[in-house]
Amino acid sequence: MDIKVLEGVFDANEKIAAENRELFRENEVFAMNLMASPGAGKTSLIESTIKGLGKRLRIGVIEGDIASSVDSERLKNLGIQVVQINTGGACHLDANMIRQALEYIDLTALDLLIIENVGNLVCPAEFKLGEDLRVMILSVAEGHDKPLKYPLMFSDSEVLIVNKTDLIGMGDFDLEELRATVKRMNPGITIFELSCRTAQGVERWVDWLYERAS
Ligand SMILES: Nc1nc2c(ncn2[C@@H]2O[C@H](COP(=O)(O)OP(=O)(O)OP(=O)(O)O)[C@@H](O)[C@H]2O)c(=O)[nH]1
Ligand SMILES: [Mg+2]
Structure with missing residues (x-):
């Protein structure tokens, strides 16, 4: 009985995700779901990414958080459309939340929609939103063993971004070991290593995203 209920939740999400996907396709918007701890x-x-893309793409952002609008406040001066979703406790976004947020976004004015999921290394991976691209970040401070402990997001993402590479050498983070583990779990994954702090590696990621989204 319980299993049936759970299946119902996931089926309903898949259905709305498909509708979101169709809406993105009709409006020629490339949607990216960004997940991480x-x-x-x-x-x-x-x-x-917004700074790196400059005027090459028209960008909108949906910010997902359990509470607060701290992140959307950070972005609103960058001259883009931003909508904040507060999940009120839920540890992930779902397709229905995205559908509701889309009522506040003019998709006809966008090329790229970035969805920042709720900070969590587990739950967001289980809910498709209708996105074209699933990207996850692992930061150096979290440790190279995380793919073994939280496998779903690593196996299910198309891109892994290793962020905070400026911190490599300050602890025991082993980039080679991380790469090998992730490639074993998900051979097709594309890995970028970068630091948002120093901007090293950011250009390569931005150019790749531009090619993919346009
Ligand atoms: N050293 C270093 N710090 C970074 C880097 N990127 C981000 N940070 C810092 O890490 C902290 C968290 O960054 P955020 O971008 O807010 O992280 P987030 O994933 O959006 O966090 P939540 O939305 O709360 O889940 C901030 O203090 C950033 O300044 C980096 O490349 N190197
Ligand atoms: Mg954030």
Whole structure:
């Protein structure tokens, strides 16, 4: 009985995600779901990406948080459309939340929609939003063993961004070991290493995203 209920939730989400996907397709908007632990650097990467893309793409952002509008406040001076979703406790965004947020976004004025998911390394991976691209961040401070402990997001993302590479050498983070583990779990994954703090590696990521989204 319980299993049926859970299946119902996921089926309903898949259905709305498909509708969101169709809406993105009709409006020729490329949608990216950005997932990571709290503090890994999602908002920092969005800031760096917006600056790096400049006027090449028209960008909008949906910010997902349990509470507060701290992140959307950070972005609103960058001259883009930003909508904040507060989940009120839920540890992830779902397709229905995105559908509601889309009522406040003019998709006809966008090329790229970036969705910052709730900071969490587990739950966001389970809910499709209708996105074209699933990107996750792991920051150096979190440790290279995280793919083994939280496998779903690593196996299910198309891109892994290793952020805070400026901190490599300050602890025991082993980049080679991380790469090998992730490639074993998800051979097709594309990995970028960068630092939003120093901007090293950001250009390569931004150019790749531009090619992919346009
Ligand atoms: N050293 C270093 N710090 C960074 C880097 N990128 C982000 N930070 C810092 O990490 C902290 C968290 O960054 P955010 O961008 O807010 O992280 P987030 O993933 O959006 O966090 P939540 O939205 O709370 O889940 C901030 O203090 C950033 O300044 C980096 O490349 N190197
Ligand atoms: Mg954030």
